[in-house]
Amino acid sequence: MVIDKKSVEKKYSIGVDLGGTNIVSAIVKYQGKIVNRLKVPTLAERGKGATIKRIIETIHKNIVQSTIAPGDIIGIGIGAPGPLDIKKGIINFAPNLPGWRDVPLKKILEDEFNMKVVLENDANAAAWGERCFGAGQGVNNLVCFTLGTGIGGGIIIDGKIYHGNNCGAGELGHMTVNKDGPRCNCGNYGCLEAYSSATGIKNRIKNRIKEGIKSEFLHFDSDDELSESLRLKSIFEAARKGDRLTSDIVEEAISYLGIAIANIANILNPEMVVLVGGITNEGDKLLIPLRKEVRERAFYSNYKSLKIVIGKLAGNAGVLGAAALLWIPNNYSCRG
Amino acid sequence: MVIDKKSVEKKYSIGVDLGGTNIVSAIVKYQGKIVNRLKVPTLAERGKGATIKRIIETIHKNIVQSTIAPGDIIGIGIGAPGPLDIKKGIINFAPNLPGWRDVPLKKILEDEFNMKVVLENDANAAAWGERCFGAGQGVNNLVCFTLGTGIGGGIIIDGKIYHGNNCGAGELGHMTVNKDGPRCNCGNYGCLEAYSSATGIKNRIKNRIKEGIKSEFLHFDSDDELSESLRLKSIFEAARKGDRLTSDIVEEAISYLGIAIANIANILNPEMVVLVGGITNEGDKLLIPLRKEVRERAFYSNYKSLKIVIGKLAGNAGVLGAAALLWIPNNYSCRG
Numbered sequence: 001m002v003i004d005k006k007s008v009e010k011k012y013s014i015g016v017d018l019g020g021t022n023i024v025s026a027i028v029k030y031q032g033k034i035v036n037r038l039k040v041p042t043l044a045e046r047g048k049g050a051t052i053k054r055i056i057e058t059i060h061k062n063i064v065q066s067t068i069a070p071g072d073i074i075g076i077g078i079g080a081p082g083p084l085d086i087k088k089g090i091i092n093f094a095p096n097l098p099g100w101r102d103v104p105l106k107k108i109l110e111d112e113f114n115m116k117v118v119l120e121n122d123a124n125a126a127a128w129g130e131r132c133f134g135a136g137q138g139v140n141n142l143v144c145f146t147l148g149t150g151i152g153g154g155i156i157i158d159g160k161i162y163h164g165n166n167c168g169a170g171e172l173g174h175m176t177v178n179k180d181g182p183r184c185n186c187g188n189y190g191c192l193e194a195y196s197s198a199t200g201i202k203n204r205i206k207n208r209i210k211e212g213i214k215s216e217f218l219h220f221d222s223d224d225e226l227s228e229s230l231r232l233k234s235i236f237e238a239a240r241k242g243d244r245l246t247s248d249i250v251e252e253a254i255s256y257l258g259i260a261i262a263n264i265a266n267i268l269n270p271e272m273v274v275l276v277g278g279i280t281n282e283g284d285k286l287l288i289p290l291r292k293e294v295r296e297r298a299f300y301s302n303y304k305s306l307k308i309v310i311g312k313l314a315g316n317a318g319v320l321g322a323a324a325l326l327w328i329p330n331n332y333s334c335r336g
Numbered sequence: 337m338v339i340d341k342k343s344v345e346k347k348y349s350i351g352v353d354l355g356g357t358n359i360v361s362a363i364v365k366y367q368g369k370i371v372n373r374l375k376v377p378t379l380a381e382r383g384k385g386a387t388i389k390r391i392i393e394t395i396h397k398n399i400v401q402s403t404i405a406p407g408d409i410i411g412i413g414i415g416a417p418g419p420l421d422i423k424k425g426i427i428n429f430a431p432n433l434p435g436w437r438d439v440p441l442k443k444i445l446e447d448e449f450n451m452k453v454v455l456e457n458d459a460n461a462a463a464w465g466e467r468c469f470g471a472g473q474g475v476n477n478l479v480c481f482t483l484g485t486g487i488g489g490g491i492i493i494d495g496k497i498y499h500g501n502n503c504g505a506g507e508l509g510h511m512t513v514n515k516d517g518p519r520c521n522c523g524n525y526g527c528l529e530a531y532s533s534a535t536g537i538k539n540r541i542k543n544r545i546k547e548g549i550k551s552e553f554l555h556f557d558s559d560d561e562l563s564e565s566l567r568l569k570s571i572f573e574a575a576r577k578g579d580r581l582t583s584d585i586v587e588e589a590i591s592y593l594g595i596a597i598a599n600i601a602n603i604l605n606p607e608m609v610v611l612v613g614g615i616t617n618e619g620d621k622l623l624i625p626l627r628k629e630v631r632e633r634a635f636y637s638n639y640k641s642l643k644i645v646i647g648k649l650a651g652n653a654g655v656l657g658a659a660a661l662l663w664i665p666n667n668y669s670c671r672g
Binding site for chain 2: 083141153155157162163164165166167168169170171172174175176177178179186188255256259262263264265266267268269270271296297298299301302305306
């Protein structure tokens with residue numbers, strides 16, 4: 001898709017980041033300026049129809065609030081959890097959106113808004129956002145890890161999103177890093193996600209609490225309080241103070257993430273690895289031990305030429321990347 | 337590089353597979369027919385100059401024996417161990433070729449033969465051979481594991497060799513599969529190569545012999561006999577009979593190779609994984625447990641759409657792939 005640059009510069013597109021907890025929708029100007037942004041709870045528990053209605057209402061509200069003429073909006077890009085059929089624009093199934101089975105979201109939104117709609121995997125959208133407007137501007141060979149509740153990934157090769165044979169590429173969180181490791185949500189054992197995602201870290205801490213190991217720094221009286229107090233920030237702080245309960249687990253979480261990045265360095269030899277998501281708030285406290293692990297494990301020339309950085313778009317990587325799907329030539333069909 | 341097809345069909349190219357033990361050189365006709373093939377010992381211990389002389393002599397002999405007019409030969413492709421500077425055609429360093437440091441092999445052969453010369457990583461050449469003439473014909477999205485003394489890899493994306501940012505992609509043997517595993521030749525611990533290469537398997541068996549574990553099926557009186565009798569075929573046969581010494585090690589070798597393939601399936605979602613090298617003589621005895629491991633670990637849709645096959649070119653994948661570098665549009669410069 002190549003669009004005449006002059007006409008594009010005047011135009012806008014809409015990016016939507018559909019998550020299990022929130023829907024973020026934004027009207028974005030060419031070159032990544034957010035004109036109007038809305039964040040509403042997904043309320044996934046109310047069912048598929050209610051969530052689709054919320055997506056539609058939020059986009060309409062975006063347009064009205066922005067006072068931009070719908071004719072100046074070239075389309076809608078959606079980053080959604082998968083598995084997806086990107087070619088057809090269908091969400092096949094989404095673990096965090098109960099009842100979503102084979103939902104033709106592209107067609108639904110095209111009918112509603114009468115504009116072009118593109119569906120993309122949420123981690124690919126985040127990678128694309130960082131590639132177009134964030135840490136990876138001008139980098140054609142980039143791998144993005146989305147480190148949140150789960151761990152996803154997006155791979156940019158030759159300046160395009162790499163989808164693989166049937167749109168299943170980039171499942172970086174499901175690299176097996178320890179064959180006898182803890183069970184992962186995907187059914188496998190010892191996935192990166194089971195060690196280094198927020199959920200993985202918290203589950204491992206909870207298991208140790210059950211085993212009777214006490215924390216010197218984290219305090220809670222009930223299960224609810226436990227969940228609440230187990231915020232990543234507090235966990236990392238406790239670990240740094242040498243807390244018995246958390247320090248091994250945090251150390252392993254970083255070590256396994258380093259192994260996964262080293263594997264990516266040896267397999268794909270990218271120019272850049274971009275990390276996005278909650279855990280990246282740790283900044284250098286994350287990056288320094290991570291780089292050490294990668295240096296020890298990857299081929300030296302692959303390590304030396306690799307920039308390992310934190311994304312620059314914070315919570316907006318997904319929504320900006322989704323909007324950018326409409327403008328910037330990429331590859332959003334699978335290769336198979 | 338696009339060559340007029342009619343003129344190409346009449347032409348030949350020369351493929352060279354430069355290994356630590358043997359040099360294989362062949363004159364190859366368009367579409368992969370080997371017209372003349374020579375295999376000579378590398379004699380790497382005699383030094384760089386002697387080996388280069390042998391390469392040149394072998395190619396000259398190829399041309400003379402084939403009776404093909406040098407004017408009908410469009411060039412020479414070389415698959416060589418790395419690290420290489422593919423752009424400049426320089427072998428930077430090769431662990432199995434003592435004394436080779438920054439050897440401008442491309443220029444040396446261009447000066448000698450006055451024809452186009454292309455240098456490529458040996459595992460990439462093997463992958464390219466299988467892609468052009470072997471198991472991967474018509475497959476645009478393919479990953480090849482070369483399972484020999486070491487483990488290498490070649491990645492084909494969109495029908496082209498994928499080199500990564502500075503020609504370091506495809507080091508599949510150096511995926512960390514067990515963070516606390518045995519030390520690998522690369523300096524890291526727990527690489528796939530340390531478990532599943534011929535050397536890895538043999539080293540692990542030797543270590544167990546030192547620990548006093550005896551084999552019921554493999555017999556040897558001295559260290560030399562031990563090395564000789566430890567042939568992969570005998571090891572796998574003994575393991576299948578339930579041999580105490582070998583069965584765990586063979587099982588782990590296959591299991592870790594399965595994990596590496598599952599990781600590739602989740603990261604790259606290729607259409608095909610092609611296995612080449614000595615261990616593939618085991619055929620279904622290798623493939624069946626390997627596929628089981630991948631099925632248990634990879635995302636189901638990534639596993640289901642993935643063909644895991646043994647290469648069809650036996651020992652000629654490298655030499656055919658090297659020859660094909662001259663004809664078939666690929667990408668032999670790095671992307672960085």
